Amino acid sequence: MADKKNVAILGATGAVGTQMLQCLAERDFPVGELRLLASARSAGKKVEWCGRQIELVEATPEAFEGMDIVLGAAGDDVAKQLLPEAVRRGATVVDNSHAFRLDEDVPLVIPEINAEDVSWNHGLIANPNCATIIGLVPTWPLHKLGHVSRMVVSTYQAASGAGAPGMAELEAEICAMGRGEKLPEPRAFADQLASNLIPQIGSEKFEGYTSEEMKMQNEGRKIMHEPGLRVNCTCVRV
Structure with a gap:
């Protein structure tokens, strides 16, 4: 054992x-x-x-x-x-x-892609963003075969991505709708999420892209050891 x-x-x-x-x-x-x-x-x-x-x-x-x-x-x-x-x-x-994800002294690891990077850790290892992991795992075999240089990505991410407050807010909105009551003011999200899609996750970060949308490019470059990787990403809260 x-x-x-x-x-x-x-x-x-x-x-x-x-x-x-x-x-x-x-x-x-x-x-x-x-x-x-x-x-x-x-x-x-x-x-x-x-x-x-x-x-x-x-x-x-x-x-x-x-x-x-x-x-x-x-x-x-x-x-x-x-x-x-x-x-x-x-x-x-x-x-x-x-x-710590973009700290040059901290390995950012998806085991299926760059598990060997763990070997140079100094006590701290970072886990990538959820969408980055989901997007890069199937992309990696293609990259090894043909060198992926650009990705066009759309993600549709659940309320759980905002943690317990996000799930509680969605539940409260659904309950209010069912009772025919006024919906509570949104706090965890930019707008009402119940029966809605919100094309914004995170704050505006770079030339109209949000912080969430920039993660796949910036984290992907580090994980894949591909500094020229370009990612056009749209993130939607569902």
Whole structure:
């Protein structure tokens, strides 16, 4: 049996953190201690995992002591503040946020494409954007055969891409529509999402493209080691 690893999840109560917990269970990952890190207001609450009751711990630099692996499921600001502290304390970090993806000292990895880049990590490994992964995995074999230099991409991304607040907002809108009530003001999205499509994910970033639309090009260049890759991307929230 593989040696057990002490694992921490930063942002354990969010949509991504919850999915990470599920993946650890599904893969029967050899977890020793599991430390679930969340905000101060969530600290002390308990989460059930594989028949164990695990108490949530406030996310502080000291909370990473003794951890072998840290999975990052928090936003960019929290990731930038806390994950370098985990590295300083000896953990290997795999981060799902955007905070370190384009940092030249941090490998950005899709295992099916550039798993070898993990070898030069300095304690921190970045996970690409969801649409980048989905778009590049089938593109990579074509690239090896014929050298892909340009991609025209449209993505249609679910409310879950905005995390738990996005899913809650969509549910509240659908419930209000069903009751014939006025819909709540949108907060997680730029407009009403229920029975709608919103052709904007993220803020305007570059010549009319949004931050989400630029990710596939910028991240794809790094992952594929193809600095000249051009991607014309349109991202729509569904």
